[in-house]
Amino acid sequence: MAAKLAVHQHGKSRVRLGRTWKEGSVHHFVEWKVQSMLESDMEHAFLTSSNKGMTATDTQKNTVYYIAKKCSSRCTAEEYAIELAKHFVSEYPLVSRAKVWVEQAPWKRVDVMDHPHNHGFTKDNAEIKTVYVSFAEGKGVESVTTGVQGLTVLKTTQSGYEGFLHDKYTMLKDTTDRIVATSITATWRYSGEPKDYDKAYEGAKTAMLQKFFGPPDKGVFSPSVQFTLFEMGKAAIQAVPEIESIYLNLPNLHFLPCTPVTSKFENDVYIATSEPHGNIEATITRGMAEPHAKL
Numbered sequence: 001m002a003a004k005l006a007v008h009q010h011g012k013s014r015v016r017l018g019r020t021w022k023e024g025s026v027h028h029f030v031e032w033k034v035q036s037m038l039e040s041d042m043e044h045a046f047l048t049s050s051n052k053g054m055t056a057t058d059t060q061k062n063t064v065y066y067i068a069k070k071c072s073s074r075c076t077a078e079e080y081a082i083e084l085a086k087h088f089v090s091e092y093p094l095v096s097r098a099k100v101w102v103e104q105a106p107w108k109r110v111d112v113m114d115h116p117h118n119h120g121f122t123k124d125n126a127e128i129k130t131v132y133v134s135f136a137e138g139k140g141v142e143s144v145t146t147g148v149q150g151l152t153v154l155k156t157t158q159s160g161y162e163g164f165l166h167d168k169y170t171m172l173k174d175t176t177d178r179i180v181a182t183s184i185t186a187t188w189r190y191s192g193e194p195k196d197y198d199k200a201y202e203g204a205k206t207a208m209l210q211k212f213f214g215p216p217d218k219g220v221f222s223p224s225v226q227f228t229l230f231e232m233g234k235a236a237i238q239a240v241p242e243i244e245s246i247y248l249n250l251p252n253l254h255f256l257p258c259t260p261v262t263s264k265f266e267n268d269v270y271i272a273t274s275e276p277h278g279n280i281e282a283t284i285t286r287g288m289a290e291p292h293a294k295l
C-alpha cells in the first residue's frame, strides 16, 4: 500500500518560564507556559534516518528562554510570542512557519496595607475557605477549625536561603536573592467563639499576608520558608485572640535561575516549576495550647 507523508510539524510543549522586569524598586512579573510548533522542510526525518538541518525541540525550548531574556523591557504575551515565532522563521531557512501558544498564569500585584506592593503578587481568586466542626451528643460544639487553601503568593525579591548543610549530595547554591512562591494552606482552631467568624478569617489571612510580603515599598527579608512560616503563624495568633493553634503548610514552588545561551543570570529569567517542590509545615500554638491535628 502506498503511504504518503501528508503534513508534519514538530515543537516543544509546556515550557514554563517566569520573567521579572525591574523598573527601579517596582518589579513586574509574568509566568508563561509556552508551546512552539515548526512547519519545516523536514520530510526526510520522517522518511529516512537523517535528522539533517532539524531545529531540535530541545533547541526550541532553550529559545523560549532566550527570547524571554532578549525582551529586556516589559512586554505582553502577544509581543513575546511574535518575537519568538519571528526568530524561528528568520534563523532557520528550513522553517517556513512557526506557531506559538502562550498561557499566562493569573498573577496580579497584591495590595498590602491598602497599597500596591512593589514586588508582591498573588494568584487571582484562587483561595478556598475551609471549615471543620465537631459536635458531640451531650457536649455540643467540640471544636471549630477554619482555614484557607490555595492562597498562592509570590515575591520577586527579599528572599534568600544560605548557610544550610553542604555535602556531596548538595547541588543548591547559597543565595541572598531569589523568587519565593507558595500556595498557603492553613487551618486554625478556635478556643472560643470570635464575635464574627468572617472578620476573624480576614484578620488571620491579612496578618499572614503582611508577614509574607512586608511593607508595600520595601517588603521584608525572608531567610527561609521555615522562618517566614513561623512569623506568619505567630502573626495570625496575635491578630485573632480566639485562635489557639494554627497549622501551616507552605510548598516551596521553585523558580529556578535560567541562563539561556551563555547569558548571565540577572534575576530576570526563571524556569517555572511546580514539581518537585519543597514542603514546609509546622503547627504554632498560643502558649501551652495543644497543637491540633492536621485536618
Ligand SMILES: O=c1[nH]c(=O)c2[nH]c(=O)[nH]c2[nH]1
Residues within 6 Å of the ligand: 161, 172, 223, 224, 225, 226, 252, 278
Ligand atoms: O526556604 C527554604 N527552605 C528549605 O528547607 C529549602 N530547601 C531547599 O532546597 N530550598 C529551600 N528553601
